[in-house]
Amino acid sequence: MGGKRFAVLLCAEDSEYVKKKYGGYFGVFVEMLAEEGETWDVYKVAGGEFPDDEELRFYDGFVITGSCNDAHGNDVWICKLLNLLKKLDSMKKKVLGICFGHQILSRALGGKTGRAKGWDIGVTTVNLKSSKLFTALKMPSLLSIIECHRDEVRELPHKAEVMAWSEKTGIEMFKYGDHIMGIQGHPEYTKDILLHLLDRLLHCNLIEDTQAEVAKASVETSEPDREAFKRLCRTFLKGSLQL
Secondary structure (H helix, E strand, O other): OOOOOOEEEEEOOOOHHHHHHHHHHHHHHHHHHHOOEEEEEEEEEHOOOOOOOHHHHOOOOOEEEEOOOOOOOOOHHHHHHHHHHHHHOOOOEEEEEHHHHHHHHHHHHOOOOEEEEEEEEEEEEEEEOOHHHHOOOOOOOOOEEEEEEEEEEOOOHHHHEEEEEEOOOOOEEEOOOOOOOEOOOOOOOOHHEEEEEEEHHHHOOOOHHHHHHHHHHHHHHHHOOHHHHHHHHHHHHHHOOOO
């Protein structure tokens, strides 16, 4: 007893493949972030499952996952999630948003999201802005991360700050105070997950063959810096270092 407690706010349905191989996306995040002595829970918010208000104070941090839905949409669960994120901000809870989570955090805090100029899929190089956190973790100025998105943060909330950018996406990472951070890419993804997702997107005619070929080529020639991003995400959620 007494260990830290975290919750994953799951914003997508698990594919059968990810469920069988990784225990669902919750399992993927636990693999990246969990350490001995911690408790990790999951709330399937896309299915309407949310923590009660009185439960929030028991958690040290929250992680918001990616989603097939648009962060600028107004589905019932998305509106409910926006309200929850505003509460977590007022409580100064640590919140880490990934992809859709990055976008919905920005929206909840007053920023704007929307469609980007086409898909960004594959292994992408992002530029890191100089910061105390990056310096403390001895992170280089360039890092590679797996991307899979066609929406983006268009305008940051007031007082939020860009932490990283790429050739295609102006806001790859942002921070808001010392308790909220968003990452557009997928530090939790393996190459295997991305390749499986590419096949699903092709099957559903959501991307073209040429887009899939370019993405697969980037996977073959580039290696995502998963360990560096794992250190970053763990330190942000659990550490006392200032952003």
